[in-house]
Amino acid sequence: QVQLMESGGGLVQPGGSLRLSCASSGSIFRAYAMGWYRQSSGNQRELVATVTSGGDTNYADSVLGRFTISGDNAKNSVYLQMNSLKPEDTAIYYCNAQLQPFGALYASDYWGQGTQVTVSS
Secondary structure: OOEEEEEOOEEEOOOOOEEEEEEEEOOEEEEEEEEEEEEOOOOOOEEEEEEEOOOOEEEOOOOOOOEEEEEEOOOOEEEEEEOOOOHHHOEEEEEEEEEEEOOOOOOEEEEOOOEEEEEOO
16 A cells, blocks of 8 residues: 655756655555666666665765755655756656555565656757
């Protein structure tokens, strides 16, 4: 019953900004880590940024200094603030989470449906 839902994607011009949100639903005991991945046409899915429940963050070199990931432990949600967007940032962005549902002995990996981000003039 645990699900992830992304929002905030869209079309922006180069240099613009977007803020992606990922909300989890269901009976969740604990979130250990959440993050964002992206996949552009003809390429493999790649890591963008992750954040642990302790607040440790990690970024891909290509987005370092431009993107900021943040998590809300109380809401089991994660956000991605994207600034100074470039055309090469165009991709489908997927939310990922390691979540432990109530009644489960350990966490499992969950994925959202993805949201399209297009950076173009």
